[in-house]
Amino acid sequence: MARKPSSGSSRRRGRPPRGVFRHLVSRETGAGFSYYWMPPTRWRRHPARPAWLRATPLGRDLVAAIRASERLNALFDRWRGRGGSEFEELCAAYLSSRRFVALKPRTRHDYETMLRDLQQPAHFGGALLREVTPEAIDAFRDMLERQGMGSSSIDYRLKVLRLLFGWAIKARRWSGANPVTGVIDRVYRPRRQVWDRPQVAAALALPYPSGLAVHLALFTLQRQGDILAMRWDDIKGGTIRVVQGKADALLFLPIHPRLQAALDAAPRRGDCILSNRAGEGYRGDGFRAVWRKHKALIPGAGACTFHDLRRTAASWLMGSGLGDDEVRLWTGHRRQGGDRILDVYDVRLRDLARRSFPAMDGWGSVQESNSSLTG
Numbered sequence: 001m002a003r004k005p006s007s008g009s010s011r012r013r014g015r016p017p018r019g020v021f022r023h024l025v026s027r028e029t030g031a032g033f034s035y036y037w038m039p040p041t042r043w044r045r046h047p048a049r050p051a052w053l054r055a056t057p058l059g060r061d062l063v064a065a066i067r068a069s070e071r072l073n074a075l076f077d078r079w080r081g082r083g084g085s086e087f088e089e090l091c092a093a094y095l096s097s098r099r100f101v102a103l104k105p106r107t108r109h110d111y112e113t114m115l116r117d118l119q120q121p122a123h124f125g126g127a128l129l130r131e132v133t134p135e136a137i138d139a140f141r142d143m144l145e146r147q148g149m150g151s152s153s154i155d156y157r158l159k160v161l162r163l164l165f166g167w168a169i170k171a172r173r174w175s176g177a178n179p180v181t182g183v184i185d186r187v188y189r190p191r192r193q194v195w196d197r198p199q200v201a202a203a204l205a206l207p208y209p210s211g212l213a214v215h216l217a218l219f220t221l222q223r224q225g226d227i228l229a230m231r232w233d234d235i236k237g238g239t240i241r242v243v244q245g246k247a248d249a250l251l252f253l254p255i256h257p258r259l260q261a262a263l264d265a266a267p268r269r270g271d272c273i274l275s276n277r278a279g280e281g282y283r284g285d286g287f288r289a290v291w292r293k294h295k296a297l298i299p300g301a302g303a304c305t306f307h308d309l310r311r312t313a314a315s316w317l318m319g320s321g322l323g324d325d326e327v328r329l330w331t332g333h334r335r336q337g338g339d340r341i342l343d344v345y346d347v348r349l350r351d352l353a354r355r356s357f358p359a360m361d362g363w364g365s366v367q368e369s370n371s372s373l374t375g
Helices: 007-011 062-082 086-095 105-118 134-146 151-170 181-187 197-204 210-220 224-228 257-265 284-295 307-319 324-331 342-360
Strands: 024-029 032-037 056-059 239-243 250-254
Touching (some): 032 062, 056 062, 086 105, 134 181, 197 307, 210 257, 324 342
Antiparallel strands (some): 024 032
16 A cells, blocks of 8 residues: 655655755745755855855756756856856956956946846856857857847857957966857948937937037037037137047047037036036936936937947048048047057048038028027
8 A cells, every 4th residue: 555645755746856856945835836046054154155155046848957956056157166257257266357447437347247247147257268169259259149049249248258258368267269260250240320310400409408418529529528528718729629539549639610509508517518407417327318318308319329420420421522531530449550640630620620621611500599408
């Protein structure tokens, strides 16, 4: 006669047997059981634990949960044996390198965010460097696409991963080829987004600070961070002085009459040209919040970014007949050979204005009333 199962046995029906699958636990819900990978508490609280070493939900499928727990257990055992995976050690080494420390604060923040994401267990957390192959990166990209991540976010992760291995090769921490290069060559979609002329005209007419920021972006070809840093005392003698945060270049750019008219109509709330009502210069996050609100007023401009204004202006200047070197005088980019050409700028300043300004004359209209800039 078969033994009647005890009440304890009935309560465990549908759960994995105790002691068979390490660190795999289950919790009963109204829809059945949910499974979790639960390593010991002392390791989850370890000060040197990697990002993936935590309680991890594994879904409701027992077979899939067992497979996932086996993979996490392997990572856990590898980490306990060496104090961290090769990939995580490489990330930590890069984040403490002089090359990383020399980056701008915003760039460092973005790279740290991307590297933390890459160290997730579902990505490359716990991996050996030889396991980060082009095939693994292809699978990683496909997984992100299935999850609905945008192409620009995927591209950014791939570029940071390529940068990491590029640094590892130069630092002699990796002797193989960069596994990301071939993948990016196959799938990377460089942005070629430019604003069209009706959209530019609408953007120039946006309320303050967006409308004035668009004027500065189009007629100086500078990045958002450099525009937010512009001060009223940087304007002297028909030129505006720009210190580029990314390239660390010093520029003196001629002020187009349309830009001068917008500056004359703008409120002077503080030392910075773009300042809030409290007289403080706009920070990046604050300006982006206002910009998103104002850009929504422009039909069809959803895919265009503020940085695309710089690309648009450069494209229009080159389309008007200016050469690469002349456009680089505006943008501050290096010559292809690597030497800066800004040292000849003072000689070519008047010629640059003479050749550039006629092309800029048709870049939308400046609103005559102050209300368009001070709303």
